[in-house]
Amino acid sequence: MSFATDSPATNPPATEVPATDAPDAEVPVAAANIGPEATAADARALAEASRELGWDRPSFAKGLYLGNFDLGLIHPWPKAKADDVERGEAFMERLTAYARTMSGRVIEREARIPDEYLQGLAGLGVFGMKIPQEYGGLGLSLVYYGRALALLGSVHPSIGALISAHQSIGVPEPVKVFGTPDQKREYLPRCAAGAITAFLLTEPDVGSDPARMGSTAVPTDDGGSYVLDGVKLWTTNGVIAELVVVMAVVPAHTDADGTGRRGGISAFVVEMDSPASPWRTATRLWGCVGSKTASPASTRSGCPRPTGWAARARA
Ligand SMILES: Cc1cc2nc3c(=O)[nH]c(=O)nc-3n(C[C@H](O)[C@H](O)[C@H](O)COP(=O)(O)OP(=O)(O)OC[C@H]3O[C@@H](n4cnc5c(N)ncnc54)[C@H](O)[C@@H]3O)c2cc1C
Numbered sequence: 001m002s003f004a005t006d007s008p009a010t011n012p013p014a015t016e017v018p019a020t021d022a023p024d025a026e027v028p029v030a031a032a033n034i035g036p037e038a039t040a041a042d043a044r045a046l047a048e049a050s051r052e053l054g055w056d057r058p059s060f061a062k063g064l065y066l067g068n069f070d071l072g073l074i075h076p077w078p079k080a081k082a083d084d085v086e087r088g089e090a091f092m093e094r095l096t097a098y099a100r101t102m103s104g105r106v107i108e109r110e111a112r113i114p115d116e117y118l119q120g121l122a123g124l125g126v127f128g129m130k131i132p133q134e135y136g137g138l139g140l141s142l143v144y145y146g147r148a149l150a151l152l153g154s155v156h157p158s159i160g161a162l163i164s165a166h167q168s169i170g171v172p173e174p175v176k177v178f179g180t181p182d183q184k185r186e187y188l189p190r191c192a193a194g195a196i197t198a199f200l201l202t203e204p205d206v207g208s209d210p211a212r213m214g215s216t217a218v219p220t221d222d223g224g225s226y227v228l229d230g231v232k233l234w235t236t237n238g239v240i241a242e243l244v245v246v247m248a249v250v251p252a253h254t255d256a257d258g259t260g261r262r263g264g265i266s267a268f269v270v271e272m273d274s275p276a277s278p279w280r281t282a283t284r285l286w287g288c289v290g291s292k293t294a295s296p297a298s299t300r301s302g303c304p305r306p307t308g309w310a311a312r313a314r315a
Helices: 040-049 060-066 082-099 104-110 115-123 142-155 157-169 172-178 181-193
Strands: 197-200 216-219 225-232 243-250 264-271 297-304
Touching (some): 082 142, 115 157, 181 243, 225 243, 225 264
Antiparallel strands (some): 225 297
């Protein structure tokens, strides 16, 4: 999850507005320079800022590029824990049996995944495959997550798209990795139980280059909320999601208690039954007709302040 904050050129003196949400090493792009006017240099700086900051483990792939790889890093293949394998295999057995009851032809004909399929998958824990067991998920390894997606994709690609968008980029993964304990307790059990989620980064003029992001999240005067405003595009599950992650630019600002915030791109968990959800236009995707991808989606909403979390991720 990338986020950017003030460049040294526009930073106010630290004594005037103490910045608390990111160290100096992570502030290559001023929030004011993110948006439709961002330059190629700003876009590169933002991309560089999202890279790994330190390498505490050796990289096999990096060695490949340098012509000096260490085979010992990937061989012999690590053995999974017996308990993980047992749970994973038992799950795959249940999922395989259920997959045989679903029909890709029905999805093609109806151009949607029937509700009973989604309920069946939720009952098997598919929406929480990677969510830890303490939050109601199955806590499976990536091996079983990948095997399950391959199996579901063989029924129909739309099922794989729905489940992977929900669990790889939707609410569960970023909240699991960056969320506060409260956010984990609030959202992860819901997601594991079958609440469909989505991720909104792309905009009509923003894809590989988030530095040009036009969506904004402006704190309200009372400091209790952010107002999200922008247009999003290509949101897998956007038409049916109950919860979404919205990426938006927070301007540099000062909190009511005088704390200076550098601003930057942050991520917000938004309830889709809130006023934030006027987007409900489905795009028909060739080869993936059951995937409910929203396009374009405009949003303007009040978002409770505690749901903004990405800016704190590395603090
Ligand atoms: C089926 C589908 C589902 C999607 N689901 C989601 C979703 O759930 N949420 C979401 O936020 N987005 C989603 N997207 C959007 C997707 O993430 C973007 O399409 C993607 O980020 C690329 O952006 P773009 O389409 O604007 O292409 P561009 O960024 O304009 O890129 C166009 C081409 O230029 C190349 N290119 C771009 N920059 C460079 C560079 N600096 N150097 C060299 N080559 C470059 C790219 O590789 C590409 O070939 C989805 C897209 C599709 C097709």
